[in-house]
């Protein structure tokens with residue numbers, strides 16, 4: 001079935017970065033996806049809901065592989081991961097990627113959500129039929145790993161709290177952080193069954209020490225370093241007693 005044109009929006013961030021999102025998905029589940037062009041291979045950070053095929057939207061260069069990385073296993077970050085032939089994600093959540101159980105992805109929340117989408121992706125679509133395809137990982141990411149695109153490198157940071165395995169990707173050369181749901185300009189979620197505020201506080205203390213220039217998060221608009229630190233400090237004030 002042909003999906004609705006414009007299901008994905010694309011915004012050019014800079015010469016080598018494009019942001020994609022799904023404007024008709026309810027804002028709670030509307031996540032950002034980041035396409036980063038590299039010399040030796042490209043990188044896709046997170047893959048949206050998987051309601052419409054994402055892979056055809058991602059231009060690739062013949063002979064240049066694309067690594068699709070999910071920052072964590074929640075539904076709005078892994079829906080289209082299975083469409084990509086080279087997949088990476090946090091080792092701590094790897095088992096869930098292989099089967100995508102509801103208990104780990106929270107797909108059931110979207111199924112039961114009134115107004116899940118503001119426009120139908122295609123005629124007859126129903127949120128109650130929503131399901132996520134398994135996407136076993138080819139590369140398991142740990143704290144300290146490096147994703148090297150040839151002309152720039154991203155360090156894997158383990159940023160637990162929102163979920164136990166949440167990771168961020170940090171380019172220390174230019175201060176760019178892809179942060180997933182660990183920190184962003186929207187409402188930070190720390191009350192899911194797999195969230196934990198104690199490691200979340202440690203994550204915020206760590207982010208405060210990181211020389212971040214810009215944060216491209218899983219939700220909301222990108223934020224600069226000072227704003228990110230403000231959000232981290234605010235979180236610590238509210239949660240560290």
Ligand SMILES: [Zn+2]
Pocket residue numbers: 072074162163181
């Ligand atoms: Zn999440």
